[in-house]
Amino acid sequence: MGVVGNSSAELDADSPGRCGAAMSEAPGDMEPTVTQAGEDRCWMWRALELARRGAAVGEVPVGAVLVRDGQLLGSGFNRPRSAVDPSAHAEIVALREAALAVGNYRLLGATLFVSVEPCAMCAGALVHARVERLVFAALEPRAGAVSSHLQLLDQAHLNHRVIWSGGVLAEHSGALLQDFFKARRGA
Numbered sequence: 001m002g003v004v005g006n007s008s009a010e011l012d013a014d015s016p017g018r019c020g021a022a023m024s025e026a027p028g029d030m031e032p033t034v035t036q037a038g039e040d041r042c043w044m045w046r047a048l049e050l051a052r053r054g055a056a057v058g059e060v061p062v063g064a065v066l067v068r069d070g071q072l073l074g075s076g077f078n079r080p081r082s083a084v085d086p087s088a089h090a091e092i093v094a095l096r097e098a099a100l101a102v103g104n105y106r107l108l109g110a111t112l113f114v115s116v117e118p119c120a121m122c123a124g125a126l127v128h129a130r131v132e133r134l135v136f137a138a139l140e141p142r143a144g145a146v147s148s149h150l151q152l153l154d155q156a157h158l159n160h161r162v163i164w165s166g167g168v169l170a171e172h173s174g175a176l177l178q179d180f181f182k183a184r185r186g187a
């Protein structure tokens, strides 16, 4: 699995099942990176479920969840067409919902899980929101601004550094995207 990122976390453990369970129930001496990797996969499945919902209404399938302390704060899927809003990417939808839910536009200590590498707009929004971590699945070779191009989150001049990693369930996200575009070409 082609894991990329600026963190050193091991991302190859199995899902523990219910998201949030491993973090809250793990004994203090449990290996933290394995627990986190299982959590990451669990939440990424949730993001992929949302991506599927987007595809079902004709949107490019991208889903996102915003999580803090094992709790889901916000979620969304890509919907610029149905919302008639060029900023309605999955990440922005999830950030807006989470900020409203907690009454604060700064989401310190939160992690955003998204099924595709964020674009420049969404990477910028993660910095504005002071999100602690970004985990994405598939790389976005055209518009991706975290690893594929620009490396926006690693710019030294930024006053907030988002830790990021990619490749979590990337094959599942890639398959969703492929199926979507194949069906659209065939329509």
Ligand SMILES: [Zn+2]
Binding pocket: 089, 091, 118, 119, 120, 121, 122, 123
């Ligand atoms: Zn975006």
